[in-house]
Amino acid sequence: MTTAEPVTVEPAAPGADTAVFDELESAVRTYCRRFPAVFTRAAGHRMWDADGREYIDFLSGAGALNYGHNPPEVRAALIDYLLADGPVHGLDLHTGAKAAFLHRFREVVLAPRGLDHRVQFTGPTGTNAVEAAFKTARRVTGRTDIVAFTGGFHGLSLGALAASATSFKRGAAGVPLGHVTRMPYEGYAGDDVDTIDYLTRLLDDPGSGIDLPAAFVVETVQGEGGLTAASAPWLRRLAEVARERGILLIVDDIQAGCGRTGTFFSFEEAGIVPDLICLSKSISGYGLPMALVLVRPEFDQLGPGEHSGTFRGNNLAFVTATACLDRWAEPEFAARVRRNAAALEARLDELAAEFAHLGCTVLGRGLIRGLGFTDPALADRVSRAAFTRGLLVETSGARGQVLKIMPPIVTEAEELAPGLALLADAIASAAQDDVSEGDLA
Numbered sequence: 264m265t266t267a268e269p270v271t272v273e274p275a276a277p278g279a280d281t282a283v284f285d286e287l288e289s290a291v292r293t294y295c296r297r298f299p300a301v302f303t304r305a306a307g308h309r310m311w312d313a314d315g316r317e318y319i320d321f322l323s324g325a326g327a328l329n330y331g332h333n334p335p336e337v338r339a340a341l342i343d344y345l346l347a348d349g350p351v352h353g354l355d356l357h358t359g360a361k362a363a364f365l366h367r368f369r370e371v372v373l374a375p376r377g378l379d380h381r382v383q384f385t386g387p388t389g390t391n392a393v394e395a396a397f398k399t400a401r402r403v404t405g406r407t408d409i410v411a412f413t414g415g416f417h418g419l420s421l422g423a424l425a426a427s428a429t430s431f432k433r434g435a436a437g438v439p440l441g442h443v444t445r446m447p448y449e450g451y452a453g454d455d456v457d458t459i460d461y462l463t464r465l466l467d468d469p470g471s472g473i474d475l476p477a478a479f480v481v482e483t484v485q486g487e488g489g490l491t492a493a494s495a496p497w498l499r500r501l502a503e504v505a506r507e508r509g510i511l512l513i514v515d516d517i518q519a520g521c522g523r524t525g526t527f528f529s530f531e532e533a534g535i536v537p538d539l540i541c542l543s544k545s546i547s548g549y550g551l552p553m554a555l556v557l558v559r560p561e562f563d564q565l566g567p568g569e570h571s572g573t574f575r576g577n578n579l580a581f582v583t584a585t586a587c588l589d590r591w592a593e594p595e596f597a598a599r600v601r602r603n604a605a606a607l608e609a610r611l612d613e614l615a616a617e618f619a620h621l622g623c624t625v626l627g628r629g630l631i632r633g634l635g636f637t638d639p640a641l642a643d644r645v646s647r648a649a650f651t652r653g654l655l656v657e658t659s660g661a662r663g664q665v666l667k668i669m670p671p672i673v674t675e676a677e678e679l680a681p682g683l684a685l686l687a688d689a690i691a692s693a694a695q696d697d698v699s700e701g702d703l704a
Contacts, residue, residue, distance in 0.1 A: 276345075279407070280313055286448035294322075297657065298650055308682070309675045310655070317689040319682035321656040323669045326486060326518040330587055337549050341579060353540075353576030355384065360581040367588045372527055380540065384490035386572035387552030387580070389517035389543035390418025393480070395570045396539045397422050397554050400478035400511040403562045404585075404672060408476040412509075413490030414661075417515050426480055428488065429661045444473060446487040448485070449497040460501045478506075478511040478539070483529040483628075486518035489660035490633030490667060498533035511538040511562065512561060517554075521545035522672045524629035525601045527591060538562055548587030553580035580687055593692075598652035599673070601676035604629040606676035610683045611668070632668040634690075639664035644693035645686075654685040687696035 622637030
């Protein structure tokens with residue numbers, strides 16, 4: 264693998280270029296606090312700020328830019344549609360752009376995998392897709408509770424937030440968050456505890472106090488929960504538990520889907536077929552808002568307007584999504600993504616060995632990866648040190664204890680190398696700074 268010399272890039276001055284944001288934008292903003300630059304251009308896996316500084320992007324729009332920034336052929340399709348005066352907003356009206364997406368989605372994604380799910384277009388956010396899935400599960404089963412898992416994140420609207428685990432984000436609700444039962448994810452209680460056995464015992468024991476739920480909702484890789492990944496056997500057993508008890512299985516593939524783990528859906532490796540599948544983020548392929556729920560036909564029981572929204576018809580997103588699906592029609596594309604994932608894993612394994620004295624461990628799967636450290640505060644310091652060197656990489660986990668690494672899935676090994684070199688330098692620097700502070704203390 265090629266390497267690159269680390270280059271130090273100073274961040275934009277918050278008091279100058281970012282003044283208007285500080286004056287007018289709500290305090291709720293997040294990412295811009297960690298990366299205080301004004302970005303003006305982006306292409307592929309790189310971004311540039313107003314001063315012309317270049318950054319390597321291992322953030323990928325929190326998973327919304329799997330194909331990178333402004334892929335040329337996707338941009339061309341979008342521009343052609345706009346120049347032809349194609350309808351942009353369409354509620355849930357029939358449009359040519361939507362028809363083209365549905366035809367291509369069935370041809371490239373559903374049919375090859377033997378899936379007969381119907382497509383429900385929800386409001387254009389992942390949390391709205393989760394809300395729709397919960398409504399459907401409750402309607403189908405007549406039951407109210409959802410089983411969610413420790414470490415899970417499913418969105419910030421109230422229903423989805425109830426299923427999200429992080430106390431900080433739950434605390435913003437201002438109301439009780441109910442009708443969700445929390446169960447331990449794989450590995451949560453240690454390697455000696457079989458969490459599926461624990462779940463099954465509680466469900467089947469009339470004295471446990473646990474009501475039979477409408478659905479399980481699960482991420483195969485917990486993107487916001489510290490990059491914990493469920494094993495294929497664990498997922499298969501979870502699906503079996505659900506099937507045997509008439510519980511619907513919802514896979515939240517909003518962040519881990521659309522190729523992020525090496526296959527289009529993150530659950531393909533496990534060989535399971537969820538009853539409902541939530542997609543958003545990179546389903547549009549261009550960072551445009553779009554979300555959908557895939558529903559097995561027999562469970563498509565919500566009536567007209569029971570889950571509605573003004574922006575279910577983002578035709579620009581349909582256009583870009585269709586253009587991105589063309590990639591998945593190419594026999595070599597999935598293999599290319601897996602090669603990129605293998606290259607990333609190999610280099611991260613090297614970093615884990617290099618920084619073994621920091622307790623560095625590799626987490627996640629495919630191209631949704633994490634680095635954990637013995638010191639849970641180190642990930643934050645590495646992220647900030649990386650930014651000063653020209654690398655955008657965020658943190659994950661309830662305490663921000665894991666460094667989260669998500670380059671675009673189309674980033675080749677030779678393109679990954681410079682960013683990973685910057686990352687290695689940032690880890691070394693952040694660890695050294697910690698040692699120096701300890702000496703001073």
